Amino acid sequence: MPEERRRVPRYSAHVKASVKLPAETAALAVMVEDMCALGCLLESAPTLEIHQECEFALSWKGREFHSAAVVAWKGEQGQVGLEFLNVPDGNKDMLKEICADLLVKPLVRLSKDHH
Numbered sequence: 001m002p003e004e005r006r007r008v009p010r011y012s013a014h015v016k017a018s019v020k021l022p023a024e025t026a027a028l029a030v031m032v033e034d035m036c037a038l039g040c041l042l043e044s045a046p047t048l049e050i051h052q053e054c055e056f057a058l059s060w061k062g063r064e065f066h067s068a069a070v071v072a073w074k075g076e077q078g079q080v081g082l083e084f085l086n087v088p089d090g091n092k093d094m095l096k097e098i099c100a101d102l103l104v105k106p107l108v109r110l111s112k113d114h115h
Contacts (some may be wrong), residue, residue, distance in 0.1 A: 010034045010041075017058040019045065019069075019082075032058065033079070034056035034105060037095060039069065044078040056082055060098050067091060 018027035019042070028048075034041040040056070048054070048071045056069040069082040087095065095100040 008037045009099075010036045010105040011023070011099045012105055013102055015058065015060075017042075017056060019048065020055040020057070022053065022055075024054075027055075027057070035099060035102060037092075037099060039072065039081060039083040042080040042082065045080040046078045048074070049078050050074055053085075054082070056084065058098070060094070062093065063096060065091060065094050067095075 001079050010018050011034060013032040015032050015035075017030050017032050017040075019025040019030050021039060028045065030045050031043040032040050033043045041076075052071045054069050054071070056065075056067050058065045068085040070085055071080055072083040073081040075081075084095075
């Protein structure tokens with residue numbers, strides 16, 4: 001079996017969030033499929049491009065999680081992997097709380113298009 005590349009556990013999320021690009025006034029509504037301490041997998045965000053920076057926002061139990069992020073990869077079916085950037089300590093704690101409420105995903109082999 002190939003070596004697992006993931007550094008942290010992934011959690012099934014299936015929650016609504018938003019992504020705002022620096023030059024845009026409106027945020028793009030997205031669905032978060034998976035989440036982890038380092039980033040998240042968006043179900044579909046075909047307008048985002050690799051290396052594009054954005055602001056990720058998620059409402060959780062009446063609070064807002066915000067993080068600068070960058071598009072780390074795109075899948076063939078429109079999925080997008082975001083990597084969180086410079087998450088402040090208070091937001092890191094909230095991210096841990098969010099992940100603690102979600103179900104851990106089993107480790108799986110990553111496809112070749114996830115670089």
